[in-house]
Amino acid sequence: EVQLLESGGGLIQPGGSLRLSCAASGFGFSAYAMSWVRQAPGEGLEWVSVISNNGVRTYDADSVKGRFTISRDNSKNTLYLQMNSLRAEDTAVYYCVKHLGAVASPGDYWGRGTLVTVSS
């Protein structure tokens, strides 16, 4: 059974940093692209960052470019999102998403999400 377990969310002040983690199990982690997708309270879905299966290629939404960094450790089956210079508009539930295949594919499994609240 595919499982994606996010952690690392919480309350952080504007300008601060957080590192989200996603522990993956139940599938060959190193074979699939992975993404982070977020959802602000009461709002729709926004894709944040994607990383190729081997970690060589990463791409970010314009809204987080230069502030967020996606990475992965295939030896630990773990996906990360380093979030710096956080803003109030980054407040959202952050979902870890497994892609169906390579980066140009949809997300077929989603974690339950971790809430990040940016507020003073």
Added chain:
Amino acid sequence: EIVMTQSPATLSVSPGEGATLSCRASQSVSSNLAWYQQKPGQAPRLLIYAASTRATGIPARFSGSGSGTEFSLTISSLQSEDSAIYYCQQYNNWPSMYTFGQGTKLEIK
């Protein structure tokens, strides 16, 4: 950036009836279109990918169609458990961005 527009914003249908949800792309995304279902307090679930392929475990009541810029999700024999927000997503215009529609809220009255 490709903009995805869903209609209607809200749809209210009786149990047993069918419903068709629409999604329009601002430019062609070929067949690189997915549909997701999200129930309150839950993560989204992939229903359809490649415009018309059902994901693993999705019942045949859910079907997708379209290509280019016009897509639809049809749900037949609606059940109370189908109440949710449905999102379309294009994954054609990468690596710049994968974009979601704003969602259609389906209510089973």
